[in-house]
Amino acid sequence: MKSEPDVFGIEHLKKMPKKTEHWDGVRNYQARNMMRDEMKKGDMVFFYHSNCTEPGIVGIMEVVREGYPDFTAFDPEQKYYDPKSDPDKPCWYMVDVRYKRMTKRLISLQELKGYKALEDCPLVRKGNRLSIMPLTKKQWDFILKLEDKKPG
DNA sequence: GCCAACGTTGGC
DNA sequence: GCCAACGTTGGC
Known part of the structure; x- marks a missing residue:
């Protein structure tokens, strides 16, 4: 899941x-x-x-609540x-996530x-703008192992 | 339903 | 700040 560190980072x-x-x-249907x-x-x-100096993976979190309506879409005062x-007919959904830990190092997009x-x-595809995307078990394990590896 | 115009994302 | 890539909007 992507987020801008200045807006809502892992910290x-x-x-x-x-x-x-x-x-x-x-507010993107695929991600929804x-x-x-x-x-x-x-x-x-x-x-x-x-959208930062060094885009990449910084940590790990866990889904703690499955999809439910994004109530920030209902309030005209909200961004x-x-x-x-x-x-009555929600268009947008969200999940709850809980912080688990930082990765041992930043695994940069460039490296990935x-x-x-x-x-x-x-x-890693050019022009990708999806903010939430799936990984296969294989891909997940591969990235996890990169933690202990020197970048490059 | 097509598609041009427009707005946004996000790497660089 | 630039701009390519993409999603959305709206006229027709």
């Missing part, structure tokens, strides 16, 4: 009560479908910092308000792009 998540927060503000239909309680997720969505094992990940 923010770490400081939340119970180190848990709802992942609001996603992921949260509404695919992500299950207990699933592990990499936290990815985007993420969307009139398309109302409580270099591995053949990850060439099928949407993340």
Whole structure:
């Protein structure tokens, strides 16, 4: 899952009560479908910092609540308000995630792009803008092992 | 339903 | 700050 460190970075998540927060503000259908239909309680997720000096994976979190309506879409006062969505027929969904730990080092996008094992990940594709994307077990394990490896 | 215009994302 | 890539909007 991607987020901008200046807006909501992993340091923010770490400081939340119970180190848990709802992942609001996603206004993209593919990403929404992921949260509404695919992500299950207990699933592990990499936290990815985007739009910053060194974009890449910085930590690990866990899904603690499965897809439910993103209430920030209902309130006109909210930044993420969307009139398309109302409580009777929610358009946008979110999950709750809990901080687990930092990765032992930042695993940069630049590095991830270099591995053949990850060439099928949407993340490393040019022009990718999806903020939430799935990893296969293989890809997840591969990235986890990179923690103990020197970058490059 | 097509598609041009527009807005956003996000790496660089 | 630039700009390519993509998603969304709206006129027709």
